Amino acid sequence: MSQVVIEVNNLGKQYRLGQVGKTTIVDDFKRWTHKIQGKEDPFLRIGEENDRSKKGNSDYVWALKDINFSIQQGEVLGIIGKNGAGKSTLLKILSRTTSPTVGEYKIKGRVASLLEVGTGFHPDLTGRENVFLNGAILGMTKTEIKKNFDAIIDFSGVERYIDTPVKRYSSGMYVRLAFAVAAYLESEILIVDEVLAVGDAEFKKKCLGKMSEVSKVGKTVLFVSHEINAIKELCNKGILLENGKLAVAGNIKHVIDRYVETAKQKLAKREWMAQERPGNDFAKIDFVKIVNIQRQENCVFTFEETVGIEVGYEILQNNLRVNICVAVYSNTGQLIFMSFPEKELVKTTAGSHSIICWFPKELLNIDWYTIRVNAHTFYPTNLIFDLIDVLQFEIISNENKIILTDYEDKISGVLKIDCKWELTSN
Amino acid sequence: MQQKQDWDIIVRPHNSLFSINLREVWTYKDLIFLLVKRDITSVYKQTILGPLWMFIQPIFATLIYTFTFGQANLSTDGIPALLFYLIGQTFWNYFSECLNKTSVTFTANAAVFGKVYFPRLVMPFSVIISNLVKLGIQLLLLMIVFCYFYFSGSSMEIQWAYLSLIPFFIVLLGIFSLSLGILFSSLTTKYRDFTFLLGFAIQLLMFLSCVVFPASMFKGVTNKIMMCNPVASSLEAIKFILTGHGIFSMHYILGGIILTIVLFLFSLIVFNKTEKSFMDTV
Numbered sequence: 110m111s112q113v114v115i116e117v118n119n120l121g122k123q124y125r126l127g128q129v130g131k132t133t134i135v136d137d138f139k140r141w142t143h144k145i146q147g148k149e150d151p152f153l154r155i156g157e158e159n160d161r162s163k164k165g166n167s168d169y170v171w172a173l174k175d176i177n178f179s180i181q182q183g184e185v186l187g188i189i190g191k192n193g194a195g196k197s198t199l200l201k202i203l204s205r206t207t208s209p210t211v212g213e214y215k216i217k218g219r220v221a222s223l224l225e226v227g228t229g230f231h232p233d234l235t236g237r238e239n240v241f242l243n244g245a246i247l248g249m250t251k252t253e254i255k256k257n258f259d260a261i262i263d264f265s266g267v268e269r270y271i272d273t274p275v276k277r278y279s280s281g282m283y284v285r286l287a288f289a290v291a292a293y294l295e296s297e298i299l300i301v302d303e304v305l306a307v308g309d310a311e312f313k314k315k316c317l318g319k320m321s322e323v324s325k326v327g328k329t330v331l332f333v334s335h336e337i338n339a340i341k342e343l344c345n346k347g348i349l350l351e352n353g354k355l356a357v358a359g360n361i362k363h364v365i366d367r368y369v370e371t372a373k374q375k376l377a378k379r380e381w382m383a384q385e386r387p388g389n390d391f392a393k394i395d396f397v398k399i400v401n402i403q404r405q406e407n408c409v410f411t412f413e414e415t416v417g418i419e420v421g422y423e424i425l426q427n428n429l430r431v432n433i434c435v436a437v438y439s440n441t442g443q444l445i446f447m448s449f450p451e452k453e454l455v456k457t458t459a460g461s462h463s464i465i466c467w468f469p470k471e472l473l474n475i476d477w478y479t480i481r482v483n484a485h486t487f488y489p490t491n492l493i494f495d496l497i498d499v500l501q502f503e504i505i506s507n508e509n510k511i512i513l514t515d516y517e518d519k520i521s522g523v524l525k526i527d528c529k530w531e532l533t534s535n
Numbered sequence: 536m537q538q539k540q541d542w543d544i545i546v547r548p549h550n551s552l553f554s555i556n557l558r559e560v561w562t563y564k565d566l567i568f569l570l571v572k573r574d575i576t577s578v579y580k581q582t583i584l585g586p587l588w589m590f591i592q593p594i595f596a597t598l599i600y601t602f603t604f605g606q607a608n609l610s611t612d613g614i615p616a617l618l619f620y621l622i623g624q625t626f627w628n629y630f631s632e633c634l635n636k637t638s639v640t641f642t643a644n645a646a647v648f649g650k651v652y653f654p655r656l657v658m659p660f661s662v663i664i665s666n667l668v669k670l671g672i673q674l675l676l677l678m679i680v681f682c683y684f685y686f687s688g689s690s691m692e693i694q695w696a697y698l699s700l701i702p703f704f705i706v707l708l709g710i711f712s713l714s715l716g717i718l719f720s721s722l723t724t725k726y727r728d729f730t731f732l733l734g735f736a737i738q739l740l741m742f743l744s745c746v747v748f749p750a751s752m753f754k755g756v757t758n759k760i761m762m763c764n765p766v767a768s769s770l771e772a773i774k775f776i777l778t779g780h781g782i783f784s785m786h787y788i789l790g791g792i793i794l795t796i797v798l799f800l801f802s803l804i805v806f807n808k809t810e811k812s813f814m815d816t817v
Binding site for chain 1: 541542543544545546547548563565566568569570572573576577580581646647648649650651652653725726811812814815
């Protein structure tokens, strides 16, 4: 039977917020006096849950706490969670670039961590020299690299440039070569952090293919990504982190469902106090709300209802073309569409304005979506504010009987469009 | 009960003080080799004179020293001034560059260390080895100059009996600088104050290491204090072996060895403790 290759017990990592300065030396001293008296570290008892949006009372937070899980050989584990949930911290600890504050973990086999591609690439060295150097940094021996060298060059597709310094490479070639080295690592466990977010579409596909190939030959992969689609495709197991704690672990579909559910927030309006309004000297945003056709705030719509996004903003200078842009993303982070107002609606006078973007109805499939709102000026182009994931709305089916949460029952696809079908028989 | 597994790696917040895994460093010998190769080849890329720069720098420094200190009529222990300063320069450069480069191990490599694990000691070791290679090349220059003076009849006597000790002094200087370097690099990860200290400390240390003047210039207690510095006693010994002029004292050399070993072990412990979590504070 397959055996456990990674076992994590009560892992925790505490960080101190703020700058290194006089208070840290005082804390260090306290810690030391407790240690020589044989007492427990006084700062381990304090520390709060890591929620970055809330103001805390303590300088110490637990980026990770009470993490327990184990991975069997050949499993591809996806680690998901919102920004700041502790995903990268967990990977850093498992790849030994930093040590845990409490708890322990055990690993069987060689570990290669790809928290970044091209670690240690030296711009002045040629591609060939860098392949060897990078491979060695990632833990390969020279003979192993030599053995795989041709395959690496072949996979990267930069054969022609292999004896040119990598500083002359295009960024794409650089990444290709770097990933190729990583793809041929001979270690049993791979730790991968969103390296797939680079390169062109074709190469991304190649990388994903390589990754699933790697897991088929019995290697264990730990994979962190924001792209739920990539995770769904690659992984068979998953863990979900929420504010540094393990929320759920197990089958990947189950974990993703849970993640999607928690990411939903029933909020139809975001407002900012005068002092905290996002923006710059050109303009500031007052509020964003999701409204229905009667201009009432709402965030759950039926398929037949019209969704509107209302943006209130203030232009602070005259003769400035402030253009508002609204974009809709699927819950897996994919951009579905974006929209700008037509030219006549772009305000140029100082003062408070409010603008509504109406989406065409009967378009978006039954699911939930997130909105991004940004504003910029023209000539010169200048981003005034950019609010990613500012609000969310849900499209539900209009049959009142059930709200379809199980997306396997609904028609697939981002859009739900009534197409005209025509049948001709003769 | 599950059968006991044989884990390859067990990571806990605190390991014992002496869990220094030199065997692990050995498994990364290929990396050390490649880093040395990188250090040597990348420095002189896109230069026309290339490795010739390794000669130009000590030549100019020696000429300037010979001129300025010669004007000041400083003693050179009876060794031709040019040779005296070149010997001092060559070995001092080796020492100070090892120290300078190893003292930034953590801060300069933070980007790599933050992404990949390998034994952190690999980096300072590779620095020492690449500087050894550089020293080897610079010794060629020293040999040429030495032969010139030797055969042109200066009053020098090579101490053949001790000649084989020179590599030993080179290793001693290397380990001493490595120890100081990794100690400083560990201290600077959290509190950067030490960077400033080291910057001028190296400059001042040169004047306490018998590089530009011989130890015989000082008498009594000053001389004794001076010779307690392993760099000074090593340099004096090297000068003595090569020319017959200088102080070759077993007491000071033994003292230097003991000091180096103690410092080395201490630095290893500090380095080992720091490397585990320096990413959080660097």
